[in-house]
Amino acid sequence: MAEQVKVEEVADAMYKMVKDSMGQKKWKATDLTKAVLELFGDRCDKALAKSAIRELIESGKCVYTYFGGSFIEIPHKEGAEN
Amino acid sequence: MAKEKRKTPKLDELEKGKWPSFVKEIKTAAEKNPMAEDLLGQLERSYEEKIGHWKHGGIVGVLGYGGGVIGRYSDLPEEFPNVSHFHTLRINHPAGWFYTSDVLRKLCDIWEKHGSGLTNMHGSTGDIIFLGTRTEELEPVFKELTDIGFDLGGSGSDVRTPSCCCGKARCEWACYDTMALTYFLTMHYQDELHRPAFPYKWKFKMAGCPNDCVASIARSDMSIIGTWRDEIQMDKEAVAEYAKSGLNIQRDVVGNCPAKCMDWDGKEIKIDNKACVKCMHCINTMPKALSPGKDRGACILIGSKAPIVEGALLSSVLIPFIKLEPPYTELIDLVDRIHEVWAENGKNRERVGEFIQRVGMGNFLEAIEVEPIPQMIAHPRENPYVFYEEYYEEDGEDSDGQEEEK
Numbered sequence A: 001m002a003e004q005v006k007v008e009e010v011a012d013a014m015y016k017m018v019k020d021s022m023g024q025k026k027w028k029a030t031d032l033t034k035a036v037l038e039l040f041g042d043r044c045d046k047a048l049a050k051s052a053i054r055e056l057i058e059s060g061k062c063v064y065t066y067f068g069g070s071f072i073e074i075p076h077k078e079g080a081e082n
Numbered sequence B: 001m002a003k004e005k006r007k008t009p010k011l012d013e014l015e016k017g018k019w020p021s022f023v024k025e026i027k028t029a030a031e032k033n034p035m036a037e038d039l040l041g042q043l044e045r046s047y048e049e050k051i052g053h054w055k056h057g058g059i060v061g062v063l064g065y066g067g068g069v070i071g072r073y074s075d076l077p078e079e080f081p082n083v084s085h086f087h088t089l090r091i092n093h094p095a096g097w098f099y100t101s102d103v104l105r106k107l108c109d110i111w112e113k114h115g116s117g118l119t120n121m122h123g124s125t126g127d128i129i130f131l132g133t134r135t136e137e138l139e140p141v142f143k144e145l146t147d148i149g150f151d152l153g154g155s156g157s158d159v160r161t162p163s164c165c166c167g168k169a170r171c172e173w174a175c176y177d178t179m180a181l182t183y184f185l186t187m188h189y190q191d192e193l194h195r196p197a198f199p200y201k202w203k204f205k206m207a208g209c210p211n212d213c214v215a216s217i218a219r220s221d222m223s224i225i226g227t228w229r230d231e232i233q234m235d236k237e238a239v240a241e242y243a244k245s246g247l248n249i250q251r252d253v254v255g256n257c258p259a260k261c262m263d264w265d266g267k268e269i270k271i272d273n274k275a276c277v278k279c280m281h282c283i284n285t286m287p288k289a290l291s292p293g294k295d296r297g298a299c300i301l302i303g304s305k306a307p308i309v310e311g312a313l314l315s316s317v318l319i320p321f322i323k324l325e326p327p328y329t330e331l332i333d334l335v336d337r338i339h340e341v342w343a344e345n346g347k348n349r350e351r352v353g354e355f356i357q358r359v360g361m362g363n364f365l366e367a368i369e370v371e372p373i374p375q376m377i378a379h380p381r382e383n384p385y386v387f388y389e390e391y392y393e394e395d396g397e398d399s400d401g402q403e404e405e406k
């Protein structure tokens, strides 16, 4: 099996996906996981994707949001807050 | 500005009568707390106009967590500035809802300091509910809560705060230790509880016996309900006492057995335990004489939900009997397989019960590697166009004429 990519690299890739599609697509954790598995092939697995999401959230680069279901987004001021 | 007392004629109606009144409680809180005071104002206004004045927020929370905070804002912030933010916190309750009075005081102190002071003990999720605070108060509340050993609960597409009946702590009918399992699942699924990664919510509810005092069969994606597989225990002397004291055993016990598996000859009760469906009726009626058997465990059911995106569902049997003792390996393996299949294939906002309806129980069972058995039938088949694979194979062209090995 190929050597795994670094967790930061996976997190960066996820961040780019979220950022590039801001306002057009909302990403769930599973969507991001599927996307990086596709991107990195056998150099990434679900556990690594999970750590990358955790990294994104705990660094504050992304936040979980709730609109019916839970999504992962770039922090922003929310519309409902006047 | 000297404050004039707010007039709330519509809310005042809800203080009448002998029962507890949430209006009375909000008014008490309002004496000290401006959020509670403005809440009265906005609520009265809603009652006049018959319009809700709350807006949903979706982004507020504490760092690192995807659940536990439910964002709310007023759409009349100028008139009711103290409730312009009114976020709710869900706090993971202790299994079985046991507290010391000391810790209850601490919880209330935290909330009077940082929020409206209004709590809901407990929400229908099971959690302790802290009603109403501002965004900038969330982190300070969270810190103080963790300092006294509490944590936020679930919300959004995650494992929700598991909850249970009081089980063995207070009830001799508990067929397994509901509180221990609740604590175990809460700790084991910490990651899934705080970091939403599912298509939608997932609820575990643990009931110690088929009386199901937490209504798990109607309110949880996985309902874990205590049961037994040997004979109902009977104290014959106590049976005689009930008869002597005037209980009509024939009419009120035997006559109401849904399985018609009981007999009463005027002296003794006979139970055909193989036919008993564990409904608890006889045991509930004669608690001193009858109790669940000795070979105890639980039945695992799957799929209930309230109507939100689609209609309500009750859970149906997945595993008829399982022994539930630490380290609960068999249960965890099963749950993980279900989560994997549902997370991978579920649509956004699709509960596991709806997922099963969409893909079919047969396909679901195959995916989670559980053999179909008769106990899983929730009701008789009603669609004659459903066929079974084996049925085709026996007569089909591919069949080699041999019966499938059993």
Ligand code: HEM
Residues within 6 Å of the ligand: B384
């Ligand atoms: C071209 C039009 C129709 C066709 C081809 C058709 C065909 C069928 C078929 C094949 C079934 C059997 C379904 C099953 O086994 O579950 C069925 C059942 C039934 N159909 Fe129709 N049908 C037609 C029109 C109607 C109409 C107009 C009515 C009522 C006014 C009707 C009333 C029923 C009823 C009540 C059943 C259930 C019978 C039972 O299983 O006891 N059908 N139909």
Ligand code: HEM
Residues within 6 Å of the ligand: none
């Ligand atoms: C508008 C025309 C027709 C209607 C409404 C109709 C309706 C029905 C209904 C309600 C049944 C009962 C199904 C059940 O509950 O088991 C049935 C059975 C059946 N029909 Fe028809 N039918 C129609 C035309 C035909 C025609 C033209 C044929 C044959 C060429 C046919 C052959 C059969 C057969 C063989 C069954 C028995 C199927 C079984 O028991 O599995 N039907 N039909």
Ligand code: SF4
Residues within 6 Å of the ligand: B165, B166, B167, B171, B172, B173, B174, B175, B207, B208, B209, B210, B211, B212, B213, B214, B226
């Ligand atoms: S569900 Fe059964 S075991 Fe639990 S408290 Fe109710 S009666 Fe007792």
Ligand code: SF4
Residues within 6 Å of the ligand: B256, B257, B258, B259, B260, B261, B262, B271, B275, B276, B277, B278, B279, B280, B281, B282, B283
């Ligand atoms: S538990 Fe219910 S089904 Fe079983 S014997 Fe008692 S009444 Fe009958």
